[in-house]
Amino acid sequence: MKLDIGGEEHFEVGIEALWQALNDPAVLVKCIPGCKEMIPDGEDRFKLVLNLKVASVGGSFEGEISLSDKVPPAQCKVAVSGEGSLGQGSGVAAFSLEAQPAGTLMRYSGEGEIGGLVAGVGQRILKGVSKYLIGQFFKALRREVTAPQVAAQ
Numbered sequence: 001m002k003l004d005i006g007g008e009e010h011f012e013v014g015i016e017a018l019w020q021a022l023n024d025p026a027v028l029v030k031c032i033p034g035c036k037e038m039i040p041d042g043e044d045r046f047k048l049v050l051n052l053k054v055a056s057v058g059g060s061f062e063g064e065i066s067l068s069d070k071v072p073p074a075q076c077k078v079a080v081s082g083e084g085s086l087g088q089g090s091g092v093a094a095f096s097l098e099a100q101p102a103g104t105l106m107r108y109s110g111e112g113e114i115g116g117l118v119a120g121v122g123q124r125i126l127k128g129v130s131k132y133l134i135g136q137f138f139k140a141l142r143r144e145v146t147a148p149q150v151a152a153q
Helices: 015-022 025-031 117-121 123-152
Strands: 002-011 035-040 045-054 057-071 075-084 087-100 103-115
Touching (some): 002 123, 015 087, 015 123, 025 035
Antiparallel strands (some): 002 103, 035 045, 057 075
């Protein structure tokens, strides 16, 4: 089953701070929903361990994430693949950052392919779940990139 994502998010931090956070495994492990571990596996490559719940079914996943086509601090491509008790999936996404007077605008788009038990919950439900998980990622990322500023006040 194919799944497409895309959108824009505005952050009230500078482009350099956002770029650093998006390339910091310690930050990402706190932001990726269900992420338990992010283990370096080469330059810009990581092994992931996730525990996720999709609809009424929960499970664990192991996979890989890699970053490529980096143009600091403006753009990057992300490839993800994994499998676990709920099925398997892979996807590619790209994001771009644009400095703005009041922070940074992030644009993102991507597509993925999922199979196994998780694909059986239906495309409509999966779109809702993916939207929720993306929202959780951005909520956590905002918290991470603004935490030092809040502490400094």
